Amino acid sequence: MEPELLSMVPRPVCAVLLLFPITEKYETFRTEEEERIKTEGQDVKSSVYFMKQTISNACGTIGLIHAIANNKDKMNFESDSSLKKFLEDSLLMTPEERAKYLETYEAIRVTHESSAHEGQTEAPSLDEKVDLHFIALVNVGGHLYELDGRKPFPINHGQTSDDNFLEDAVEVCKKFMERDPEELRFNAIALSAA
Numbered sequence: 001m002e003p004e005l006l007s008m009v010p011r012p013v014c015a016v017l018l019l020f021p022i023t024e025k026y027e028t029f030r031t032e033e034e035e036r037i038k039t040e041g042q043d044v045k046s047s048v049y050f051m052k053q054t055i056s057n058a059c060g061t062i063g064l065i066h067a068i069a070n071n072k073d074k075m076n077f078e079s080d081s082s083l084k085k086f087l088e089d090s091l092l093m094t095p096e097e098r099a100k101y102l103e104t105y106e107a108i109r110v111t112h113e114s115s116a117h118e119g120q121t122e123a124p125s126l127d128e129k130v131d132l133h134f135i136a137l138v139n140v141g142g143h144l145y146e147l148d149g150r151k152p153f154p155i156n157h158g159q160t161s162d163d164n165f166l167e168d169a170v171e172v173c174k175k176f177m178e179r180d181p182e183e184l185r186f187n188a189i190a191l192s193a194a
Contacts, residue, residue: 001170001188010192012162014074015067016137016169017060019187020176023131029179034152042156045141051090051098053149059134061108066136066147067191082107099149132185137169144168166190 020026049069053062068075069087077084086105090098102108135148139160146155160168173188 001174003167006166006170009166009190010194011166012074013166013169013190013192014071014138015191016166016173017063017067017134017189017191018137018173018176019132019134019185019189021131021180021183021185022133023180023183025180026176030151033155037153037155042153043143044145044154044156045143048138048140048145048147048154049087049091050095050147050154051102051149052095052152054099055103058102059149062102062149063134063136063147065102066149067138070136070138070140070145070147071191095153137172139165144172146172166192 049066051062051065053059055061065083065087068083072087082105086102086108090101093101133148133150135146137157138145138147139162142159142161144157144160144165146157148155157168157172170188173186177183177186
């Protein structure tokens with residue numbers, strides 16, 4: 001996450017996926033953050049595509065959906081793309097309705113399961129308790145949003161721009177790391193120009 005290394009990431013970056021450990025410190029912070037936002041409020045643009053996570057151990061899939069859905073204008077979908085159809089069908093749904101729709105959307109479920117089994121490590125079963133979690137960081141309308149299906153709403157981390165998005169997203173990632181300085185299990189993936 002050093003500036004000289006970030007300069008090697010192809011631009012533009014349209015999303016960052018962060019994998020982090022769910023610890024007691026994080027859970028305490030999450031609860032406090034949700035209460036603060038419920039009390040103080042926040043500005044969330046209606047164009048932010050957000051969905052709840054109701055499927056166990058699907059945070060990576062939800063993170064990818066968040067990243068792609070909020071950057072559809074930068075993506076080239078095949079005409080028969082299952083993901084494109086899912087996004088189009090769910091556009092006007094609530095975050096809860098999107099989650100329920102995903103539960104029954106066969107093409108994404110099959111893709112999720114086959115991808116999980118192709119990895120280098122054994123995929124956890126759907127009911128297995130895991131302590132790592134993916135979220136997406138995206139730029140929608142000049143604001144950096146944290147999209148986590150475990151939370152009741154997107155988190156607005158303030159203004160950003162296409163030019164500064166990666167650096168701003170890294171600052172959010174660093175805050176996750178600072179909350180648990182003894183933890184080493186963090187990973188960030190940038191979705192950027194090919």
